[in-house]
Amino acid sequence: MALESKICGVSDRAALAAAARGGARWVGFVFFPPSPRAVTVEQAASLAGEAPPGLGRVGLFVDPDDALLERVLAAVPLELLQLHGDEPPKRVAEIRGRFGRPVMKAIKVARREDLEVVEAYAPVADRLLFDAKAPKSMAGALPGGNALSFDWTLLAGRRWPKPWMLSGGLKAENLEEAVTISGAPAVDVSSGVESAPGVKDPARIAAFLELARSL
Numbered sequence: 001m002a003l004e005s006k007i008c009g010v011s012d013r014a015a016l017a018a019a020a021r022g023g024a025r026w027v028g029f030v031f032f033p034p035s036p037r038a039v040t041v042e043q044a045a046s047l048a049g050e051a052p053p054g055l056g057r058v059g060l061f062v063d064p065d066d067a068l069l070e071r072v073l074a075a076v077p078l079e080l081l082q083l084h085g086d087e088p089p090k091r092v093a094e095i096r097g098r099f100g101r102p103v104m105k106a107i108k109v110a111r112r113e114d115l116e117v118v119e120a121y122a123p124v125a126d127r128l129l130f131d132a133k134a135p136k137s138m139a140g141a142l143p144g145g146n147a148l149s150f151d152w153t154l155l156a157g158r159r160w161p162k163p164w165m166l167s168g169g170l171k172a173e174n175l176e177e178a179v180t181i182s183g184a185p186a187v188d189v190s191s192g193v194e195s196a197p198g199v200k201d202p203a204r205i206a207a208f209l210e211l212a213r214s215l
């Protein structure tokens with residue numbers, strides 16, 4: 001089956017168009033103001049309105065309160081909510097139930113033990129996203145989108161109870177190796193298709209998606 005791709009941190013029309021042209025399955029809008037990829041509700045509503053059928057719209061949140069989710073969902077049609085903070089399983093279940101949207105929980109990975117939480121999240125999340133955990137010593141690290149990869153062999157040969165994606169430091173140069181080692185059926189990229197933090201590069205999006213389609 002073809003590899004599914006998500007282009008995360010889309011904040012302008014050129015990036016959205018490149019994702020659509022290249023056959024991405026998902027685009028992500030970041031609702032986390034400290035991120036260089038953050039969008040306002042108004043920007044996201046406008047971009048989401050331009051997504052062609054088949055391009056799923058994902059809202060990325062970090063420990064969101066209900067007020068933020070209500071405000072976003074009143075204006076932006078989202079098919080998936082990505083929770084990228086420290087939301088415990090109970091909060092993931094609450095958000096899923098209260099807002100009636102499928103939820104993807106980010107699992108941050110640096111060591112094998114970090115995967116143990118899957119057991120608690122799988123019953124309450126619709127999808128899982130394995131992303132790199134930033135070291136505490138990394139100055140200015142965000143909860144995600146740090147262009148950091150993790151040891152893909154930690155996922156090799158494993159089966160997960162929910163559909164899942166791989167992310168963290170992916171780019172055209174390492175995509176094939178990452179997918180081959182981890183066995184990922186879907187991938188999520190942000191920094192690896194940018195020319196500078198927060199600036200998506202349509203040519204890099206095209207190259208990444210062309211390669212993803214061939215894997």
Ligand SMILES: O=C(O)c1ccccc1NCC(=O)[C@H](O)[C@H](O)COP(=O)(O)O
Pocket residue numbers: 008009028030032035036037060062084131142143144145146147148167168169170188189190191192
């Ligand atoms: O991208 C961000 O700025 C961001 C901010 C806060 C939480 C998560 C964030 N991004 C999460 C993503 O979905 C990224 O695609 C994923 O972490 C991989 O990022 P990258 O290593 O830059 O490709």
